Amino acid sequence: MEQDINITIIDRDGVKHQIEAPTDMAMNLMEVVRSYELAPEGTIGICGGMAMCASCQCYVLSDTKLPEMQDDEEAMLSEAFDVKDNSRLGCQIQMTPEMEGLEVELAPES
């Protein structure tokens, strides 16, 4: 599909997945991970994507330009565990064509 972008996701077992993510279905990174079943159901996106849990936390490994962090994401990450400087919540990252080449690693389940 021409709207698809290529992104790389390293799952919680360290396995690298190169996948195509649609950019025309209003999907966020957490939903892309779920659609490819790269993390077991019930361990990711628990709050449904409202930045109210940190089950979709990931570490951004590429220097891809991402939407700026909003207050609720920042607040949630400040209470989450295993947070690093490059932590983001997957549910707050909408897939856009500019994100071609994005590489992220899923944070441990907590």
Added chain:
Amino acid sequence: MITTDILIIGAGPTGLFTVFEAGLLKLNCHLIDALPQQGGQCSELYPKKPIYDIPAYPEILAGDLTHKLMEQCKQFEPGFTLGERAETIEKQEDGSFIVTTNKGTKHKAPVVAIAGGLGSFEPRKPLLENISDFEDCGVEYMIKEPEFYRDKKVVIAGGGDSALDWSIFLSDIASSVTLIHRRNEFRGHLDSVEKVQELKNIGKIELITPAEITGINGNGKVENVEVTKKGEEPILLETDHFIPLFGLSPKLGPIANWGLEIEKNAIKVNNALDYQTNIPGIYAIGDVNTYPGKLKLILCGFHEATLMCQSAYQIINPGKRYVLKYTTVAGVDGFDGTRKEAPKAVVKAID
């Protein structure tokens, strides 16, 4: 021992609607929920957020949905065991089940309907290696009895409403309250943030931000915690209690050990028929179940609850005849003696 017809684990939207559907079949329900109030996720996580896909409601707040479901089922007088988690299930010789909670409350019913959503909400624990050694010996994840902290030194960690509210509350009870948060900003109601600021100014709450608890020390009970302020050397803070308040996260919990077939962190059910699990008499409905094509939507939970009740009726009343009735035609007879019915059409002769 609490006895009922259908014992429902989980008082979220699906569990509450089950009470209504069961009531139409003259079956009583009792619900167990780990949270202290009804509504499940809808009231615990996002009561003020709108839902747009409840049929006939273009928009409804999750909290309002809970109230309306309570209103809808109230004439069937459901019983509730709240703030307790269903822990064990034992099958009896007569085919019924006894479910016991973590506080020892026993419930007996011929049918059990698990409407547990994502599981029971458990406190999120900070990642400190030895924290479990101090649980109930100075580390508490929930404040049950504030008086417990009278004249004690208390350290609270967290940045949300519960951390703020309890810091405020305990500042009048404890000998000292220290609030520690990883950021300078708190996300709570403005009132609470301002109140904490006020109490800090008059020295009733000590605030350490941006900082983290990085260690717990003590012999048999908490004696001090290690606090690390960003960019500084850790310091030791003497305290009697450390209360981490980092919110709740749902876990399938003890239900996972009930011998039910689990797949994708959910309970496998027979979706061709009645949402029964691999154990006859135990059903799973709503977000907690899985089957091919499953969608975790409230509206799907309502449908599953309805079919489940028809099947439960057969278990509870073997061989007894029944046909589906429409509420518009038959009305609704509550167990509390109330009756709702459509007004009768008046026929008047024309001269």
